[in-house]
Each structure stands twice: as structure tokens, then as C-alpha cells.
Amino acid sequence: MFTGHCLCGAAQYRSTGPALFSAVCHCHDCQRASASGGVPVLGVPKASFTSSGPVKQSCVKGGSGLTAVRNFCSECGSLLFGTPESAPELVTIYAGSLDDPTSFSPTEALFTSQRPPWARLAMPLIEHAGLTGQ
Numbered sequence: 001m002f003t004g005h006c007l008c009g010a011a012q013y014r015s016t017g018p019a020l021f022s023a024v025c026h027c028h029d030c031q032r033a034s035a036s037g038g039v040p041v042l043g044v045p046k047a048s049f050t051s052s053g054p055v056k057q058s059c060v061k062g063g064s065g066l067t068a069v070r071n072f073c074s075e076c077g078s079l080l081f082g083t084p085e086s087a088p089e090l091v092t093i094y095a096g097s098l099d100d101p102t103s104f105s106p107t108e109a110l111f112t113s114q115r116p117p118w119a120r121l122a123m124p125l126i127e128h129a130g131l132t133g134q
């Protein structure tokens with residue numbers, strides 16, 4: 001079970017899981033959208049996921065050529081979860097919004113070719129220069 005909410009508390013989400021993958025995405029788009037060195041993401045089945053509250057979407061064409069949709073609270077602007085067109089059966093929860101961030105344990109780093117040196121995590125991860133095959 002994964003639950004989370006935004007900074008102001010107006011938007012929440014919940015997933016019964018399971019976690020299909022746990023990664024940190026260092027692509028340029030994720031860096032810019034989050035104003036950080038990457039976004040920690042947890043993939044869950046879309047069928048397991050519900051959200052409530054005022055959520056807005058930012059739609060940008062991703063590396064796949066399909067639209068990457070980032071959902072954020074329209075009140076406080078916190079990034080919450082992604083609903084990528086390239087993987088319509090998935091929701092990608094941004095792990096920093098989890099009620100219990102320790103329930104996230106990344107195993108992979110994506111787009112390490114675009115990662116700034118200061119954003120490397122101290123824990124050992126399987127590194128992918130781009131996206132994985134999943």
C-alpha cells in the first residue's frame with residue numbers, strides 16, 4: 001500500500017501496489033520539472049491507483065515521442081505522480097510525496113548520461129544511460 005499527499009494537503013493519492021519498479025530518473029525533463037538532480041519514481045499498476053483533490057497536468061513530449069504527463073497539486077504546485085502515455089497501464093508515483101518515503105527503495109538509475117555529478121546517490125544502483133526496456 002502506498003499513500004501520499006502534496007505540501008498543502010489538498011491532493012492525495014493511494015495505491016494498493018505492488019511496486020513494479022523503483023528508480024531515479026535523471027532525464028533533463030525530470031530535472032527541470034523538479035528543479036533538482038532527478039526524480040525518484042515508483043511504478044504501480046494504474047488499476048491500483050486513485051487520487052483525489054485539485055490536480056493539474058503538465059504535458060511534455062518525452063523521449064519516446066509520446067507525452068509524459070506530470071500531475072501536480074494546483075494549489076501548492078507539488079509534483080505528485082506521472083501518467084505516461086508511453087506506459088498507459090502504469091502510474092509513476094514521485095517518491096518524495098509518499099506519506100512514508102522509506103517505503104521507497106530505488107534499485108535503478110535512469111538517464112545517467114544526463115545526470116549531473118552532484119546528483120549521484122550514495123547507494124549502489126543499476127545504471128542505465130537512458131530508459132530501461134520496461
Ligand SMILES: [Zn+2]
Pocket residue numbers: 006007008009010011073074075076077078
Ligand atoms: Zn497542495
Ligand SMILES: [Zn+2]
Pocket residue numbers: 025026027028029030031
Ligand atoms: Zn525523467
